Amino acid sequence: xxxxxxxxxxxxxxDKQHRFNGGxxxxxxxxxxxxxxxxxxxLSSIEFDEIFCSPKKRTVQTCEILSRGQSFKIDxxxxxxxxxxxxGQKKSLIRKLRFLGAFKKGKHxxxxxxxxxARNVDFCEYLLExxxxxxxxxxxxxxxxxxxxxxxxxxxxxxxxxxxxxKNGEIIEFEY
Numbered sequence: 001x002x003x004x005x006x007x008x009x010x011x012x013x014x015d016k017q018h019r020f021n022g023g024x025x026x027x028x029x030x031x032x033x034x035x036x037x038x039x040x041x042x043l044s045s046i047e048f049d050e051i052f053c054s055p056k057k058r059t060v061q062t063c064e065i066l067s068r069g070q071s072f073k074i075d076x077x078x079x080x081x082x083x084x085x086x087x088g089q090k091k092s093l094i095r096k097l098r099f100l101g102a103f104k105k106g107k108h109x110x111x112x113x114x115x116x117x118a119r120n121v122d123f124c125e126y127l128l129e130x131x132x133x134x135x136x137x138x139x140x141x142x143x144x145x146x147x148x149x150x151x152x153x154x155x156x157x158x159x160x161x162x163x164x165x166x167k168n169g170e171i172i173e174f175e176y
Contacts, residue, residue, distance in 0.1 A: 004127060004136045004174040005043060006148055009054075009062040010035040011168040018091045020099065022083030022111075022143075028061045035169025036065040042171060044068075049134035052123075054078035054141060062169075063139040072137075077123040080141035081116050084109025100162065113161070120147030121155070128176055142166060148174060 010032025014021035028036065043066060051072035053063040056079065063072050085108045086099045099110065106112030127136060138148075146164040152174045153159070166172060 002127075002131055002134045002136065002176050004138055004148075004176065005046065005048075006138045006140065006145055006172045006174065007039050007043075007062065007066060008142055008145055008166045008168055008170050009056070009058040009139060010039075012058050014088070015168055020083040020086040020089050020091060020095075022080045022141075023087050025057050027057050032058065032062070032168060033065070036062040039169045039171055040066045040068070043137070046135060046137075048137045050131060051137040051139075052078060053139045054080065054144070056080065056141070059139045059141070066137065066139060072139075075123060077119040078138065078140040078144055081143040082109065082111035084111075086110065116143065117147055117150065120144055121151050124148060124151040145172060148172075152176070 010028045012021060012026040012032055013029050014024060014026055016029065048070065051063065051067050051070060052075050053059050053072050055074045055076055060074070081103065083099070084102065086095065089095055102108045102110035103113050106115070142165050145166045146161040149164045150159045150161065
């Protein structure tokens with residue numbers, strides 16, 4: 001049996017300000033560095049067979065802290081949802097609802113939920129095929145954590161992506 005340790009990147013200024021942050025490529029802030037260090041301490045006794053990371057700066061910086069010098073692979077399938085015209089905007093209730101509508105329809109430059117889900121499912125299937133009985137670390141984003149959860153829950157028909165979020169620096173585990 002294999003295990004995936006999924007870590008959401010540490011906090012950025014956009015996270016702290018409650019802004020949409022999919023395509024914006026920001027560094028970790030001081031709190032984000034501390035969150036990554038804390039996650040690293042929790043995972044310090046685990047030897048990883050492979051480490052994968054989103055190409056965004058915030059995930060690479062988190063990965064550099066967590067990997068303890070071990071090499072890692074950047075995979076574009078682990079990028080956050082493309083937020084289109086919402087990127088950088090504050091997350092008011094109305095904007096969140098509009099964003100969810102755009103996510104479901106692929107409008108206003110927002111990545112379609114089907115495309116986002118497909119690339120995450122593709123990555124999860126790759127792990128199942130290629131990483132049998134391995135211990136894997138994945139550093140990515142909140143939306144991707146929801147997609148991973150969707151996959152490992154058996155891809156339920158009525159899955160609510162919005163209800164499955166994780167905090168910056170949080171670790172979740174998936175056995176496969």
